[in-house]
Structure formats: C-alpha cells, structure tokens
Amino acid sequence: MKHDYYKILIEKRISGMISDSELHELNEHLKSCEECRHDLEEAEKMNKLLSGYKYKSPEDKLWEHYKSNIYAKIERGIGWIFFSIGAIILLVTSTFYFIRDFLLDNNVPIFIRVGVALLVIGIVILLISIIRERIFFNKNERYKEVEK
DSSP states (O other): OHHHHHHHHHHHHHHTOOOHHHHHHHHHHHHHOHHHHHHHHHHHHHHHHHHTOOOOOHHHHHHHHHHHSHHHHHHHHHHHHHHHHHHHHHHHHHHHHHIIIIITOTTSOHHHHHHHHHHHHHHHHHHHHHHHHHHHHHHTOTTTTSOO
C-alpha cells in the first residue's frame, strides 16, 4: 500500500509537480527501497526517451500538402455549392408537398397535423442550432495548429 504512494510521488517528480516536503520524503524512502529506485530510474529513462520524440508520417505531410493545394479548395467550394443547391431544392419541394398533402388535408385530425408540424419545427430548430454551434466552434478552435 505504501509503495503505491511512493509511485505517485515518483510520477510527480518526473512531471515536476512535486512539493519540497514530498521530494524530501521520497528521497528518504529511495535510500532504503531498491524497488522504488529502480522505478524512478525507469521512469526517468522513459521520460528522456519520450521528451525528444517527434514523429510525422509521410502520409500526414502528403495530406497537409493536398489540403493546402488550391485545386482542392476549389473542388471543396464547388462541391459545397452543388450540395447546398440540391439541399435547398429538396427542402423547398418537400416542404411544399408536406404542407399541401398533409397539413392541409382535412381527412387527418387537427391534433395530429399540429403535433407533426410542431415535431418537424422542433427538429429543424435543433438541427440549425447544432450546425450553428459546430460552425462557431470550428471557427474559434484554439488548438488548430496543434498536431494530434
């Protein structure tokens, strides 16, 4: 049980987040515990090894080059324009037929028509809210330059 505590202190020492009193306590323990000394040495080796590690695969470099390419930007722009036009046409047509064939049909009870209309309006509002939120957060991403 006590070794778990000292292993936490070793992690804190490696990360530089150990207090002076904890450091003194750890150093006293390390004088008498071979296992914890070994754990500290291994953790220091691992930290040294990982601190200098930066790797970027060729696929990432090629993908970044493609994304920055002007033709790719034009392709995406044209694709979004066609997608938007198609979505608008489909939405307007669907709305027209929905109103004409369902909401104005006197054979369907009024409470069902009102319920379905409110459901559709609620879904549309939620979708618009989600899309607006995603656009806002993508524009204001603080860590765009950080490589994952």
